[in-house]
Amino acid sequence: MSILVTGGAGYIGSHTVVELLNNDYEVVIVDDFSNSHPTVLDRIKELTGKDFTFYELNLLDKENLQNVFLENDIEAVIHFAGFKAVGESVSLPLEYYHNNVTGTIVLLEVMKEFNVKNIVFSSSATVYGMDNKAPFTEDMPTSATNPYGYTKVVIEHILEDLAVADNEWSPILLRYFNPIGAHESGRIGEDPNDIPNNLMPYITQVAVQKLEKLSIYGDDYDTPDGTGVRDYIHVVDLAKGHLKALDYSLNHTGAQAVNLGTGEGYSVLDVVHAFEKANDIKIPYEIVKRRPGDIAVGYADPTKAKDLLGWEAKHSLEDMCRTSWKWQKNNPQGYKE
Numbered sequence: 001m002s003i004l005v006t007g008g009a010g011y012i013g014s015h016t017v018v019e020l021l022n023n024d025y026e027v028v029i030v031d032d033f034s035n036s037h038p039t040v041l042d043r044i045k046e047l048t049g050k051d052f053t054f055y056e057l058n059l060l061d062k063e064n065l066q067n068v069f070l071e072n073d074i075e076a077v078i079h080f081a082g083f084k085a086v087g088e089s090v091s092l093p094l095e096y097y098h099n100n101v102t103g104t105i106v107l108l109e110v111m112k113e114f115n116v117k118n119i120v121f122s123s124s125a126t127v128y129g130m131d132n133k134a135p136f137t138e139d140m141p142t143s144a145t146n147p148y149g150y151t152k153v154v155i156e157h158i159l160e161d162l163a164v165a166d167n168e169w170s171p172i173l174l175r176y177f178n179p180i181g182a183h184e185s186g187r188i189g190e191d192p193n194d195i196p197n198n199l200m201p202y203i204t205q206v207a208v209q210k211l212e213k214l215s216i217y218g219d220d221y222d223t224p225d226g227t228g229v230r231d232y233i234h235v236v237d238l239a240k241g242h243l244k245a246l247d248y249s250l251n252h253t254g255a256q257a258v259n260l261g262t263g264e265g266y267s268v269l270d271v272v273h274a275f276e277k278a279n280d281i282k283i284p285y286e287i288v289k290r291r292p293g294d295i296a297v298g299y300a301d302p303t304k305a306k307d308l309l310g311w312e313a314k315h316s317l318e319d320m321c322r323t324s325w326k327w328q329k330n331n332p333q334g335y336k337e
């Protein structure tokens with residue numbers, strides 16, 4: 001029996017595949033390399049000493065996806081594949097809805113055809129929208145501010161509707177807070193296309209002198225130092241959360257949304273200072289205007305993950321800063337050498 005991992009060559013996907021292989025799961029990866037690089041597959045093999053099956057494929061290619069299910073005995077799916085750049089989704093809404101939502105529908109149709117009804121979905125804390133107040137709990141109403149966010153909201157609804165229509169489905173909707181950090185080895189990590197949109201990859205590219213200075217988006221929020229507060233979570237903790245969710249899905253039915261966060265909020269300046277301290281590097285920055293769509297404060301109530309899945313985050317912000325830097329320093333061009 002195998003676990004199908006869509007988007008398994010991506011940042012969170014690759015760290016999750018390492019955990020799966022280390023825990024003796026058989027893994028089948030489907031990835032179209034739209035935001036990842038083939039080198040990551042070699043690195044996963046190097047780190048784990050284990051092999052897996054790989055298909056270069058987009059989920060919209062139904063016929064070839066059916067072949068993946070014909071050729072492998074798939075027991076459950078961990079579904080990461082999707083576009084994820086907020087700004088780009090505003091310019092390319094059709095591409096985002098088609099790739100993310102239609103791609104997921106095709107995947108679910110094929111799963112149904114092969115009677116595979118266990119799925120762990122890569123959702124996001126972005127579904128808490130602008131109106132909820134942190135700490136966010138899973139029962140809060142969901143919304144979004146951009147097409148990327150709406151694709152997560154819509155896919156969550158699709159999975160919940162599926163579990164209502166057929167009580168054999170067991171979708172777990174994992175709402176990630178802000179994943180940063182990298183594998184302890186420094187061999188796999190986050191490798192954004194072009195200029196990073198997110199805070200930590202921007203900081204590490206300033207540290208490696210690919211970018212000149214960090215722009216901090218606003219210091220006039222209602223927070224202790226005026227900069228935005230988020231719940232940063234180490235990607236390896238996040239990856240381990242997927243194994244717990246997979247286990248839960250395989251042993252229960254019905255849909256469950258679960259936050260994966262630490263429950264702790266840090267400001268942008270906290271992260272900059274933690275990075276400087278952990279790695280002994282100065283990060284030049286300037287304060288600029290707020291980024292549209294940003295909230296002031298977002299962090300998880302992680303109680304449900306602990307009660308339902310038996311999972312909690314273990315790594316500190318220092319670990320996150322140290323491993324992010326180790327990855328970037330050892331791979332200044334990411335996977336593109």
Ligand code: UD1
Pocket residue numbers: 086087124125126149178197198199200202214215216217218227228229230268291292293294
């Ligand atoms: C962002 C997305 C969110 C997505 C998540 C996944 C937006 C508005 N939100 O979350 O939908 O699910 O990434 O990766 O893009 N910051 C700076 N300078 C920078 C970059 C960020 O000051 O160059 C600040 C932001 O204003 C924010 C914090 O750092 O306060 C974290 O930003 P980021 O890493 O982009 O994550 P989110 O905005 O929380």
